[in-house]
Amino acid sequence: MKIIKSHFVLNREQRSGILLLVLLICVCLAVTYFRDFSQKIPENDPKMAVFQAKIDSIKALKTADTIPKIYPFNPNFISDYKGYVLGLSLKQIDKLHQFRETDQWINSTADFKKVTGVSDSLLAVISPYFKFPDWVVNAQAKKPFTGNKKKSTAQKNDINTASVEDLLLVKELNEELAIRIVNYRKRLGGFLEDNQLFDVYGLPSAVVFKIKDEFTVQTRPEITPINVNEANASDLSTISFITFDIAREIINYRELHEGINDLDELLKIEGINAYKLERIKLYLSSSQK
Incomplete structure (x- = not known):
């Protein structure tokens, strides 16, 4: 019992040392609590700007990793989850599914917008990823041209009275070739038929067809065979x-x-x-x- 008691019996110098140690610890804790030891860097410091840019790039990469990647897809087969990822509302997804249940198909971006009522801004984002079957793409490419109809003979201008300026209305024709046509016509005394345009030196066949779309022989010259x-x-x-x-x-x-x-x-x-x-x-x- 005396041995145990001896460990807890301190003399005056020991008690003073322990008290001093406790006070020193309290002072250190108070200093660290009330004082900020972190080094402040000026906001306009170039090093700070570079450091901040690195932090921003890391954040951007992490953000990009969290965004689902979009791969080419057929808009006829959008599931509820796929529609949610693309940004479609439940109402728009339901409209698409109801349309498909009638055995109808979406064959173009315009069809998709008409059926779902999706906004133009969202459509601009997702439509580049639409992938339609080859037979749909080929069918659209082979649609007949519905532009200007060919003029009748009566609607065309007379090639035998056309001036150089008149001929230049044909976009594919330049002034040099227009002059050659007029000179060749003078040498013949006038064209007897449209196909004589093929005989003009240096005049491409493709351009002749363009000319024939706008001009024809309306007045034949009188010749004696x-x-x-x-x-x-x-x-x-x-x-x-x-x-x-x-x-x-x-x-x-x-x-x-x-x-x-x-x-x-x-x-x-x-x-x-x-x-x-x-x-x-x-x-x-x-x-x-």
């Missing part, structure tokens, strides 16, 4: 596609066969093909006395 059985080489060579050498060959063939009864016989002449013959026939005749 040249008799292939009577004309000399000089007269024959004035016709487009007939050179002087070809004219000589025609005369030789005519003399050898005692005349030409059918202009199709000219296909036997070297240098004349079916395309050229169609143009040549416009200015020749084969009548014999």
